[in-house]
Amino acid sequence: MNAPVITPPPETMPMTDPQDVLSLVAAMRAKAEPFAVATVVRTVSLTAAKAGAKAIIRADGTITGGWIGGGCARGAVLRTARQVIADGEARLVSVQPEELLADLGIAPGDERDGVRFAANRCPSKGTMDVFVEAVLPRAQLVICGATPVAKALCDLGRRMGYETVVHAPEADLDAFAAPDRRVAGYAVDREAAQTRFVVVATQGAGDATALRAALESDAGYVAFVGSRLKAAALREEMIRAGLPQAAFERLHAPAGLDIGAITPEEIAMSILAEITVLRRRGQRAA
Incomplete structure (x- = not known):
């Protein structure tokens, strides 16, 4: 008997086709809805998402399309997305293992040179840098x-x-x-x-x-x-x-x-x- 297929909840479903993400961006812009685009720009070691992965995040912090990996990085990215939508300023989030942050003398939540750091507490111990930018309707x-x-x-x-x-x-x-x-x-x-x-x-x-x-x-x-x-x-x-x-x-x-x-x-x-x-x-x- 084949093993059961476990389907992730809708908010975490990958949308790997860039055209799908771009279509969603166009639809949300047409509705004058504010949102953020999170783009993975660099990964080190094991990470679920790789460079180029994107997610569309609404003002309430929910992912409405795309994919940026599992829970190891998602919380930090969603918190940043809400702030980016509020003030319109793009941010770079670097999610790294706790021991690596400690070696650098950085605590989770610190910001240095425009980079916000967050801890990856997952067993994978990977590093992922995510650029988060707001797409706001024209005034x-x-x-x-x-x-x-x-x-x-x-x-x-x-x-x-x-x-x-x-x-x-x-x-x-x-x-x-x-x-x-x-x-x-x-x-x-x-x-x-x-x-x-x-x-x-x-x-x-x-x-x-x-x-x-x-x-x-x-x-x-x-x-x-x-x-x-x-x-x-x-x-x-x-x-x-x-x-x-x-x-x-x-x-x-x-x-x-x-x-x-x-x-x-x-x-x-x-x-x-x-x-x-x-x-x-x-x-x-x-």
Whole structure:
């Protein structure tokens, strides 16, 4: 009688075909889902996975595809993957036998010259170096209005790597050269998978409609291009109409850093500078 075949659980099933891994990466990117790619770059002695092996790891630390070996290295790699997704900084993990780490004067968990060390307590006593990098969805810059400031924002935001989504009256949408998406009207999506920054640059043409839609979305940053007096008047109007005061805690009005900006391009630069400060500060904190 043949010996029974033991099938590993789904999360540890090898996915050895590189095309399968690449297809999974493309599918997860299309869904704007953050994840990490762990790649074995070097092995010494006996290890289950060899150089070139890859695994796709979700933000909760689960392996959703690929393979990087058994439990000897997996725990350290999964912990690192969660940190990499949180702060966007790639890391190299070196899993080595405890006695080898001791000879080097290194304790498990130490970091030296950009390398994080972990102990391999398995009988194999192998060494495996794994490079872990994050694949994060592009931050989304949502622009309401078809004013010169809105057009400058779209152009500069696209060059800075943002996914640009423009909302404007249908007749004005062609005024934008190359946004990632054009949407007629100011019905800003209430929820999105990625980080969003919404800028209302209507400047007199649909201010209240666009600002209310922006404040009712899940965007962590909402900016209004206009004077403090105009923003205060809109706030009072919308609170009387039933919008909670807490919704205005995210509002930056006037939009952008105070750099003395005058031209549309300078105003757009000041807004993206403010967004950059908030965005990078959050990543450093993570």
